[in-house]
Amino acid sequence: MKDHIIKYIFSAAVLFAVCTVAVAQPTIYPAKPQQSTISVRGATIHVGNGQIIQQGTLVFEDGKIIYVGEGADAPEAEHTIDAQGKHVYPGFIAPVTNLGLVEVESVRATVDYAEVGENNAHVRSLIAYNADSKVINTLRSNGILLAQVTPQSGLVSGQSSVVQLDAWNWEDAVYLKDDAVHVNWPTVRFSRFGSTNVEEQKDRIKRERVLLEDFLADAKSYASGDQKVFNARLDAFKKVFEGSKKVMVHADKKNDLIAAIQLFKRYAITPTLVGAQEGHLIAPFLKEHGVNVIIHQAHALPGKDDDDVNLPYKQAKLLTDAGVLVAYGMDGFWQQRNLPFMAGTAAAFGLDKEAALATITLNTAKILGVDDRTGSLEQGKDANFFIADGDALDMRGNQLEKAFILGKDVNLDNLHKQLFQRYEHKYSQND
CATH class of the missing domain: 3.20.20.140 (Metal-dependent hydrolases)
Known part of the structure; x- marks a missing residue:
């Protein structure tokens, strides 16, 4: 009887795993390094240092910004993005977060921001960072492209690290x-x-x-x-x-x-x-x-x-x-x-x-x-920025169309969007 129950539980688990895979949403891969010079033209550029450039142009190459200005003297680019009426912002940075250190808070095995003891100065959050966290993609969709991954427990919690949010693993992310x-x-x-x-x-x-x-x-x-x-x-x-x-x-x-x-x-x-x-x-x-x-x-x-x-x-x-x-x-x-x-x-x-x-x-x-x-859109800095169709500080206008991390064209899909599309499709069939 006991063996029969175990076999039943095992079969149910396998069936659940198969069904889960069958309905799984598309995997979001980290982007490839920038291959060509790209120009973003016609946007309102929010430099990040208080300056605003109307009808501005931003050019980046090999992951670095090589030009920001009104565009008259901009270098030639292999590809141009027409951003008329759009806004360009520096990538937002989230400090002091346990992003990537926890996925399911109710399960101790997935909580890596808290260590035992009062003095954990030697603890490095970086090596516990999970670049595959499903939460990361939701942040990128709102313009957050970097984060300071931080431990939290004890008197001395440990050491934080700054990561970019499009990576295969923590080594790539640092x-x-x-x-x-x-x-x-x-x-x-x-x-x-x-x-x-x-x-x-x-x-x-x-x-x-x-x-x-x-x-x-x-x-x-x-x-x-x-x-x-x-x-x-x-x-x-x-x-x-x-x-x-x-x-x-x-x-x-x-x-x-x-x-x-x-x-x-x-x-x-x-x-x-x-x-x-x-x-x-x-x-x-x-x-x-x-x-x-x-x-x-x-x-x-x-x-x-x-x-x-x-x-x-x-x-x-x-x-x-x-x-x-x-x-x-x-x-x-x-x-x-x-x-x-x-x-x-x-x-x-x-x-x-x-x-x-x-x-x-x-x-x-x-x-x-x-x-x-990073932090501002200036020549020589990393190409960490995004293009939004509206005011990125207002939830009604924070509609990202493209985002770039180190010049990489980042995928802005996420689980929230996938579920929305899934159930929108389901209920539209009933119309």
Whole structure:
């Protein structure tokens, strides 16, 4: 009887797999490298640095932009794209995301953004990045062409990397390897269920801050000496002290932000703040210390009951007006496709439209350290851009027609579109 049940279950599983394959949607392959010189003519070009070129021309070759301007002196191209009435934007960049590190959150085996332990400075998110994630294609369809893949757990989460979103594997995807170490600043954590023990919270925060300070002291000593024994955790900070790797501190409360900046300044490190829900309250302090901020998504409730209900929409403008370099980030992975609409909301609440665009393009590239290659449409930079039939910061106008990553003509199909077409066909048969 037992064998019969096992055979039945096995047969059902095989049948399900066969049926799944039979109805599977077309596979989306990474694009081939650029083969010929291409010119995009007649579009409104949003350079990304605040400049707009009406009826502009962009020419790219071998994955690099070789011309951006009004077109009178543009070089000859083998192929021309007529973009009259269209808009050309730099590829959007999604910072601090677990994209490609998780596919099904309810299954532990597919969750690679969280590791066991408090100090995981040695963990590299890049080698766990899944370039085959179905979510990636949905981001490209909304103009997001690069992302900073980031671990999240523990006191020191590990190292993020910047990837381009059209690749066969993580080796192909890498754009900037191990760009930053991420620290979750010790703070009060409110329990979703039940009360929060204040004394336990204080003890935990004190313990974690001592742990972090001891680790920084050890890392500084390790980086300055000739170590005979390799320590992966300490070695992760070696390039931080050399100035070639960043530290990103995840914190929200005003006092936590100040304490974090002061601690890292003692080690000659200027951290980037991630979250910074109360960053606008200390904007002059952030400006004084040259601290950049990746703020949370605008489509959210304010942190305090007595805050202005529109504060999340206005925060980018408040910080920008104070002279702080600001970029937008979002939680999780599947929401990243809505990133351009965060910038659009900031523009609706007072931030200049092109400055809002910069919060997901050039500003982000500067904060991540890739602005010499991407973030704006300038000669010599990588051809990471897209053509849209409308305003890309508005969900009504974000209609991509073409996108290019390193000059590659990227496939803009995705599972959402495939399912829409599938069921549109099904129900149209009944008409």
